[in-house]
Amino acid sequence: MNDPRPAQAPEKPPLSGQRIRDLRRRAGLTLQALSDQAGISVGFLSQVERDKGTPSLGTLAQLASALGVSIEYFIATPRANDSITRGQERERFAIADSSLQYEGLSTDLPGGTLTSLMIHIPVGYSSELTKHAGEELIVLLEGTVRQTLGDSTFVLNAGDTLHFMGDTPHSFANIGDVPARMVWTGTSPRLIGQKRTPLARD
Amino acid sequence: MNDPRPAQAPEKPPLSGQRIRDLRRRAGLTLQALSDQAGISVGFLSQVERDKGTPSLGTLAQLASALGVSIEYFIATPRANDSITRGQERERFAIADSSLQYEGLSTDLPGGTLTSLMIHIPVGYSSELTKHAGEELIVLLEGTVRQTLGDSTFVLNAGDTLHFMGDTPHSFANIGDVPARMVWTGTSPRLIGQKRTPLARD
DNA sequence: AACATTTTTTGACTTAACTAAATTTTTTTA
């Protein structure tokens, strides 16, 4: 008996009912109270919390909204491998012919969303306008950087930070007279995983 | 005609079919190829990509796996308010009687998951063991910090980073002879939003 | 112990998740 079904086995729903229960209890709500707020029956909520049922995405969004978190919070994340990087040992990378240099601060965690880079921006460097999914947070450590964000323009000095959604068109330039250095962190998964070229250290 | 249904209107599924299509095309796959890999029918995939149908969480996980991303990538994110902080203007906060001081680097973005803090760690300070949901990334800017992570212990020097899942029990201590400073970034939404006490600047 | 509240279980409905196949559209080939 040949099963013509393709490559992928049916996947267990990647939902952690326990996380819903933990949040609800932390908020001091009964099942009934939360089910009222979320617009579902108390019996179903009980089942969802004990992984005896799986809500549709729409219903999950209602629960997330009632508990004041985003859907991601309920998604079960697989075990991950922790990672350490050493400032003295990290390699710098550049993309294609760009003078911009990067050091990877984060690691590829299965199911993870966090990506972080140390970005070295030469004097006079100016990036292209770009946008993509996810949040971004910039911590400027050294130098002076002009950051555009939609119709806005900001001048960042050392110590300043900027936190924004990455789907707003944005660009940056080093407008100072020393190289700039920033910690860039994003929740856009793996979209920066382009071809990388190791460079010699300064 | 009184509708006894409670507070929450039925929620539109927060799924962006367009993001699935974009990823599929970027990967150079036909609908048929991806549907084979994901174990669903080609017709259904077409409908999902055009928001004419909503997959179950299990099926969505199959799609995510076939495309090599996490489920979060497909979730439609609402508009957010961008935020800037200035190093010279940020207030420091402490929790209860702790000598640990924080500066908020990020903002509360609706549906956002990214939280970032500048943490000032006095000489000799040692935190309690803690754990919570989400990823964490530490960039140590100054000083020497001992970080425990499960059964492992790391000594971080300026420039070093650590990236790990927050549900591993962890703690940190300043074991150097100068105050330490780190950028802490996490994807655990709002779990650090405890009572905060403004402090005078140094 | 009695009562109230909360949670879980149960049996049932219904609708949307998902299919295969037909049709249409787009791309490729000669």
Place this chain on the structure above:
DNA sequence: TAAAAAAATTTAGTTAAGTCAAAAAATGTT
């Protein structure tokens, strides 16, 4: 340019699981 092939969309249908209300069980309060 026409025909063939490939890709995408539409359609009609099945079915199982999302979800319910109510009953039962468990837990909490007095």
